[in-house]
Amino acid sequence: MLDPDGVGQDAFSALIEQTVHAPVDFFFVGGSLVTEYTHRELIAAVREQTDTPVVLFPGNSLHIEPSADGILLLSLISGRNPEFLIGQHVIAAPLLKKSKLEILPTGYMVVDSGAQTTVSYISGTMPLPHDKPNVAACTAMAGEMLGLQLMYLDAGSGARWPVSATMIKAVRDAVDLPLIVGGGINTPERAAAALQAGADLIVVGNSLEKDPSLLPELVAVVESYR
Numbered sequence: 001m002l003d004p005d006g007v008g009q010d011a012f013s014a015l016i017e018q019t020v021h022a023p024v025d026f027f028f029v030g031g032s033l034v035t036e037y038t039h040r041e042l043i044a045a046v047r048e049q050t051d052t053p054v055v056l057f058p059g060n061s062l063h064i065e066p067s068a069d070g071i072l073l074l075s076l077i078s079g080r081n082p083e084f085l086i087g088q089h090v091i092a093a094p095l096l097k098k099s100k101l102e103i104l105p106t107g108y109m110v111v112d113s114g115a116q117t118t119v120s121y122i123s124g125t126m127p128l129p130h131d132k133p134n135v136a137a138c139t140a141m142a143g144e145m146l147g148l149q150l151m152y153l154d155a156g157s158g159a160r161w162p163v164s165a166t167m168i169k170a171v172r173d174a175v176d177l178p179l180i181v182g183g184g185i186n187t188p189e190r191a192a193a194a195l196q197a198g199a200d201l202i203v204v205g206n207s208l209e210k211d212p213s214l215l216p217e218l219v220a221v222v223e224s225y226r
């Protein structure tokens with residue numbers, strides 16, 4: 001996950017260079033709150049160094065950048081704010097229709113991580129309780145029945161603790177969709193726990209911004225679960 005506000009140009013270039021030797025599957029670009037709109041520049045920099053697909057992780061309809069490969073069309077199904085269930089999507093629809101972005105309808109579920117996250121504050125929604133895996137499972141089932149194509153469990157940027165293995169497994173058992181898990185995955189052990197519980201894709205951001213040398217270790221863990 002590349003946050004346009006959180007990645008300095010020098011550190012960003014060094015991180016991208018590392019992915020040549022420790023390849024990642026996707027670069028997600030975006031965040032819940034973006035104050036420096038440099039999506040196009042970040043994507044262009046990625047293109048100069050790698051062919052890895054770039055997928056937008058939008059906080060709102062202003063974060064659409066057609067030069068990416070795809071976009072997670074996030075529906076915040078863990079919350080009850082209509083703006084993030086359908087409102088922003090209505091605004092974005094004509095822009096997305098004209099773009100060549102691959103649209104990936106995604107059920108986005110924010111999980112309590114021990115601290116209020118930016119997405120919870122911006123969206124005005126409560127996260128799913130950390131210790132209520134059945135609530136997450138039923139939410140994911142509803143999203144699948146509504147036709148969403150991906151599920152994303154997110155503890156949020158700078159999470160104190162990641163989504164629990166118990167919750168990941170409950171969602172994995174409840175739906176047949178690809179499952180993305182992010183937030184608080186800052187060690188190889190936490191990455192392994194998420195994958196062992198049933199995650200198909202793990203998202204790592206802050207920890208790599210702070211310590212890019214962690215990337216090869218995380219890639220090795222992912223490869224061991226393929």
